[in-house]
Amino acid sequence: QSALTQPPSASGSPGQSVTISCTGTSSDVGGYNFVSWYQQHPGKAPKLMIYEVNKRPSGVPDRFSGSKSGNTASLTVSGLQAEDETDYYCSSYAGSNNLLFGGGTKLTVL
């Protein structure tokens, strides 16, 4: 199975909104509501930001939201803050006990 497709980079100014896409197939993103998103600062472990397409774990700001349409999932960060500048990865269940990750997107706050 191939990795999910994410844009290598995304950017936005403080206070603005930015959306990061994650494209898969009907066998993964499109076939299951098990899309998740992770934030990873340099040298640190990933942190869960969104699970099951649009659910936020306790402690994650509501500025982070998720959605899905067909084979493409999206992470939207609203009211961008300097601390949001880092790497983001999407993931999807791919059936038969397999998990796929995207290649990652580096978010820059201008």
Add this chain to the structure above:
Amino acid sequence: EVQLLESGGGLVQPGGSLRLSCAASGFMFSSYAMNWVRQAPGKGLEWVSVISGSADSTNYADSVRGRFTISRDNSKNTLYLQMNSLRAEDTAVYYCAKAPYSSGCYWIDYWGQGTLVTVSS
């Protein structure tokens, strides 16, 4: 508080073996599936393997199937990854990662800090 602490990483020659361990605390270990996820230097995340809470089900990425073996000791709250026939492309930080359910690898709710494995002569 969920804590996952990996150990066992290091430098190994191509063709060699290494066993990683992950000590878990802060949750009922036997009730949750566990995963290994790796990240090559400067690269993205790659799922490696999953084991169910009761250890009756496992699965592997194609890139490691037949070379790596995942296991767990619920009496010791510890997850393992036995890595054999190591290749240069296995060089990565290996993360121990907890799943939110007793079986399946639908998503990951907690991650360890990782242990670095370097395969080089």
